[in-house]
């Protein structure tokens with residue numbers, strides 16, 4: 001043991017070769033641990049709503065405005081404060097707009113000087129809770145030196161003021177004022193959201209999930225807890241044809257096939273030709289795409305009909321592929337979902353729960369009633385071609401790999417437990433079991449196993465007949481999935497049966513039980529967290545605030561943050577999303593009103609109106625020392641102290657570098 005420690009200390013001495021280096025690092029780490037805890041931001045269910053998400057990130061869930069008010073209240077008018085905020089959110093465009101409205105060169109110069117001075121002051125305030133090295137890392141390389149000079153200016157030497165004025169004026173006279181302000185704005189945006197948790201569902205329904213991922217890849221410190229929709233895309237990219245069929249169906253339903261074709265470069269031509277040739281009954285309502293009224297692109301009736309046919313074709317392919325999986329896995333207990341064999345194709349009816357229902361569309365040109373789950377040869381070719389596209393799209397894999405590298409099924413972070421859906425429970429409240437490869441799992445072990453399956457599935461994506469894909473698909477719609485959390489997904493019924501009672505999907509008992517403090521504490525304990533301190537943070541189920549639902553459950557032990565970034569769900573929630581903030585003062589939940597448009601934000605300076613409510617208040621301001629990072633740093637300090645003792649007692653000799 002002693003030998004081991006010695007070895008480690010010797011290694012450490014390479015990084016800190018002298019007593020002075022060791023002491024400096026101890027002082028540095030101690031200083032970091034005394035800083036206020038960094039602000040964590042939690043968001044979920046982004047569902048492709050890039051513009052709204054981007055705005056919330058840019059305004060730091062309203063934090064930028066708060067900081068502006070803290071410094072400039074009483075010194076600037078609200079109009080001036082709004083303008084400064086808009087410059088921070090959209091620097092390039094807003095500055096161009098302002099400059100074009102000014103008449104003289106003096107006015108323009110005055111605007112640049114004032115704005116640079118104000119934004120410098122604001123930025124200095126925002127970064128004051130971080131170490132210099134952290135701030136340095138967030139600086140854009142182009143203006144790093146100037147920004148650093150201005151941010152950390154030496155206020156003791158008053159004659160230095162002229163020096164700073166001179167820097168600003170020189171930059172402006174060199175016509176780089178806009179670039180400098182923009183550089184400051186990005187530093188503020190970046191540091192006002194210190195650590196981001198994305199609690200699932202980046203994909204589906206909205207138009208630009210790919211752009212959201214690009215933004216997330218652009219330098220924020222973040223982690224992701226996968227949602228059912230993300231896992232669906234991960235499954236498709238791992239080679240699951242059933243997941244892929246669902247992905248395409250949802251994109252067709254929301255008129256988002258561009259994501260597949262344009263954003264990811266996957267050709268849908270084979271599906272389009274196949275559906276054109278086989279699906280003639282194309283005016284069938286449930287397959288018509290939902291057209292986004294704010295869409296930037298015009299859509300022609302012919303195109304709408306084309307999408308409806310593709311939707312029909314891929315839905316049937318989906319039901320066939322899913323049927324085969326269900327038959328392969330009796331342990332999934334999904335036999336009641338084998339609906340294609342419950343259809344009377346001659347009569348155009350279906351038997352469900354002993355009752356006969358008429359089908360609203362009985363056109364099944366590719367189904368052989370004797371063998372309804374068998375793909376036709378043509379369908380097989382289509383599936384093969386589409387699958388090739390999903391397995392080989394470079395940009396898709398770049399995004400999916402990002403989800404894998406930053407994501408997990410659940411996360412324990414600073415005493416809290418984050419996951420998208422649920423921990424599936426039985427009616428009596430016990431953890432629901434699920435059999436995977438003949439072994440039973442429940443609670444934390446089940447979520448760990450699901451994650452394992454997802455990772456192995458992706459790793460083996462080039463292998464034929466790999467064993468993991470069916471379990472990935474199960475997580476999309478199986479009753480023991482921790483991401484789905486319902487008894488069944490009634491996609492078929494929603495498309496083919498008008499009686500709405502057949503559309504009901506019953507939620508797992510978890511969604512009732514999570515109102516109880518004891519249940520939440522039991523779950524926190526199951527995951528090895530202190531139930532008296534931690535919270536559970538969930539996404540997935542839109543909180544219907546409009547109908548009086550409270551996002552805070554079990555006396556605030558559990559918080560649901562799906563407030564409906566998704567436009568399609570805003571009518572139900574009455575909101576446009578939540579962000580949960582956890583800073584050194586405690587936890588606050590921010591509700592956002594709908595985001596209108598970038599144009600409105602830019603020209604009319606309309607910000608998302610956000611209201612805050614306190615979830616939990618710290619009695620004393622929390623420092624880094626009391627966080628997960630603090631635990632790691634404390635350990636490092638202890639190691640460095642041992643190294644220091646080794647130097648002082650002569651067990652290890654300092655290596656003084658030659659000058």
Ligand SMILES: O=P(O)(O)OC[C@H]1O[C@](O)(COP(=O)(O)O)[C@@H](O)[C@@H]1O
Nearest residue numbers: 201205228229486489490491505540
């Ligand atoms: O409203 P849509 O887009 O048709 O989707 C309905 C389906 O989405 C689900 O709610 C799953 O998506 P969410 O994770 O967003 O809830 C299914 O349970 C349901 O069948």
Ligand SMILES: [Mn+2]
Nearest residue numbers: 201227228540
């Ligand atoms: Mn979800």
